[in-house]
Amino acid sequence: MLRRKIEQSLARWKDLPDRKPLLIKGCRQCGKTFSVLDFAHKHYEHVIYLNFFQNPDYNSVFSGSLETDNLIMMISALLGPDAVFKPGKTIIVLDEIQECPEARTALKFFKLDGRFDVIGTGSLLGVRGYGKDPRSIPVGYETIIDMYPLDFEEFLWANGITEAMISLLRRCLAEEKPVPEALHNRFRQLLLQYTVVGGMPAVVQAFIDTHQLGNVLQLQRDIIRSYEDDMIKYADKKDKAKIAECFRSIPKQLSKENKKFQYSVVKKGATSSQYAGNLQWIEDAGIISRCYNLSIPELPLEGNALQDIFKVYMKDAGLLIGMLEDGTQFEVLQGNLHGYKGAIFENLVADFFAKMGRPLYYYHKDSGLEIDFVMRWKGNCTLVEVKATTGNTKSAKTILSHPEKYHVKQAVKLGDYNVGRNGNMLILPLYMGFLLDEY
Known part of the structure; x- marks a missing residue:
């Protein structure tokens, strides 16, 4: 397994007492998904993983109310018993979040709720002509880190x-x-x-x-x-x-x-x-x-x-x-x-x-x-x-x-x-x- 510096950034983020949902931006195939999932499985008891590129149906989870309790209910219905939500013990990984703009809007509600850590990854965030913009970009409710190929x-x-x-x-x-x-x-x-x-x-x-x-x-x-x-x-x-x-x-x-x-x-x-x-x-x-x-x-x-x-x-x-x-x-x-x-x-x-x-x-x-x-x-x-x-x-x-x-x-x-x-x-x-x- 390739050692990446993003691991240190993720660890520093987790140590923040009032951490916001984290958004990892970077070009395609620079290792975002692998690094985030490796970190998630090492540091949390339960990992909820939604990949919007591979599974466009996951977008439906975020098509209604973005209140955290509603999202938990919808994710649980979608993923079944594998989706375990324990405050402080569960992390939610929203992969290729640019495919579901409403999921990015939901970062604000996850932050306000505060029970679960959330990491999103995105390859083409902000690229002109790509998809549609979120209803609202959660300014002040997310931390953004740029990730690159190996240096x-x-x-x-x-x-x-x-x-x-x-x-x-x-x-x-x-x-x-x-x-x-x-x-x-x-x-x-x-x-x-x-x-x-x-x-x-x-x-x-x-x-x-x-x-x-x-x-x-x-x-x-x-x-x-x-x-x-x-x-x-x-x-x-x-x-x-x-x-x-x-x-x-x-x-x-x-x-x-x-x-x-x-x-x-x-x-x-x-x-x-x-x-x-x-x-x-x-x-x-x-x-x-x-x-x-x-x-x-x-x-x-x-x-x-x-x-x-x-x-x-x-x-x-x-x-x-x-x-x-x-x-x-x-x-x-x-x-x-x-x-x-x-x-x-x-x-x-x-x-x-x-x-x-x-x-x-x-x-x-x-x-x-x-x-x-x-x-x-x-x-x-x-x-x-x-x-x-x-x-x-x-x-x-x-x-x-x-x-x-x-x-x-x-x-x-x-x-x-x-x-x-x-x-x-x-x-x-x-x-x-x-x-x-x-x-």
Whole structure:
């Protein structure tokens, strides 16, 4: 069984004395149902499980009164003696809650009643064109947590890397000392594997079980096809083709030197007014992350973000590989991807940051200055340069040499290095990107 960080979030939620119903949001197939049910069976005597996607008839439970006693009666009639309701001992799991909007409205009534814990999961919550909205969103009566595919640390756990090894990495980062060579090489290898495998649970499990990358690629492409099926099935009729076109353009968008998302790359002559909502659909489904250009690289980053100039990355690094042609896996593992390699490793770092909950920003000026990512790290504005192997950081050096203009005092260079420092630039191996989680 894959160890997931969501387990800690669920445990913290259960420890809250006045906890609200919990809503777990995330893209399809990121492991929401498995993690929630595993937690529920470990921590409660009785688990009531309703999956609205598999059993649309369950919607009828919520078609009348949403008072808790009425819902208990209806669920008991539906599930029979297996439905045991004991205050404080029973948890109700409402899976794929977006399929039954009234069930989400009912979270308010479960909270007001207070006898039973409730967890809902949703894949396409808030996606335009999907189903109908709840009668009332229970604002103030639910706690929402975003869940993602496995991040790199969870992938390391799955591959037998211990907490002690990760603690050693953190010490090397804190003390700015090189990682021991044997461990350094092992993490470099695991990083390349994560780049091609990514973090979708079924894909990671297949890799752990077989180490056959052909199986990995087939599963990735199955997931990509399921996403495309969702676009065709659930989007508004007028948007279906445009959403698919936006999605399929992502590898091409990343091939450009600037990587700014351009609607003309989606389709010749396309404009923002025609396609902006379609790109938003993909983002709302949890498939992509948007990285905004900054007018100037200084805090607050959100305040300096240019909302109409952005890059787009796949939320999961492995799914980007799945969108590319056969042989790409091998080329990544061999380091032979030439120019496109930079796009793949930028997406890898975007994967690191997005899965730790960081909003993504970059800096690009027509003068030629370009910084791959800009983040708040240890309370300071920090430039992040990503190098697939090695390379210069001319833009970062230019900005750092003019603190009176840019107010930036530190930068991080991620690449095929061990830990080191060059003035106010910290040099780190790419695999340490997942440790840059201190806001």
